[in-house]
Amino acid sequence: MALDVEYQGLPKDTTNQVNAFLNYLKAQGYSHVITYGSGSWFKYGRINRSSLVDHRIWVAAYGVTEPGIANANAWQFTDNYRGLKVDASYDYDGSLSGSAATTKKAKPAYWSTNGLYEVIADHINVYGKIALDKAHQRRIHFTKGSTIYGKAVKYGKVYRIKTDVGYISANKDYVKLVRKSGDQ
Structure with a gap:
């Protein structure tokens, strides 16, 4: 279950609200949860990852070559994959698919040729x-x-x-x- 945190009307430090909802989800039996948000929200402390009740995060960061947040569990790198106007993400450890124990970290490949x-x-x-x-x-x-x-x-x-x-x-x-x- 993913918690999508991007509403601009939320408080500057929204970690307590995120934790309240994560705790609610866990109380309802959802043991596999992840918090989705903009890279800047994690980077500048609007969501304090170290204070989350579940540290798994799914970072949205477009136009860059990496999520910009160390050890992100998943990275949504575009909302227009191959011009099809669909989102695309890397699921580094299986946190999105629910197979975290069996999925190896997928890393983007890079050209090293002039x-x-x-x-x-x-x-x-x-x-x-x-x-x-x-x-x-x-x-x-x-x-x-x-x-x-x-x-x-x-x-x-x-x-x-x-x-x-x-x-x-x-x-x-x-x-x-x-x-x-x-x-x-």
């Missing part, structure tokens, strides 16, 4: 810094079908693509390699 890339997502944001955080998001983006030459740059355990106008994600769900550098 070359020509084509955007396969609806759009992809461009960032001024390699971290791809909201504070450095540029006013430009590439739309589906755009082609961009870029250099793959390692950033921690993942890759980014450095273009002439900034950095983009190297996530294989967002871009595909059309041609490696040096290929004719």
Whole structure:
């Protein structure tokens, strides 16, 4: 059972309200619960994960290459998967499917090759810094079908693509390699 917490009229610190509802769900026999909310609500303490009666969280964060919250159980990364106007999420540990004990953590795959890339997502944001955080998001983006030459740059355990106008994600769900550098 997922608790969807995103109503803007909730208090600035809504953890107590979330816990009250989680406790109610558990009292009704729902032992497998998860709290869904915007990455910013978890990041800035509107929902304090460490104080939740159940620490499983499902983070919504679009236009980025990772949920931005350490050890999130699930990540909703788009509301327009492959242009179909449907939500899509990674269920890292089975918290959404209910198979947490048997499901291995699914991780996005990244390109690590220099070359020509084509955007396969609806759009992809461009960032001024390699971290791809909201504070450095540029006013430009590439739309589906755009082609961009870029250099793959390692950033921690993942890759980014450095273009002439900034950095983009190297996530294989967002871009595909059309041609490696040096290929004719």
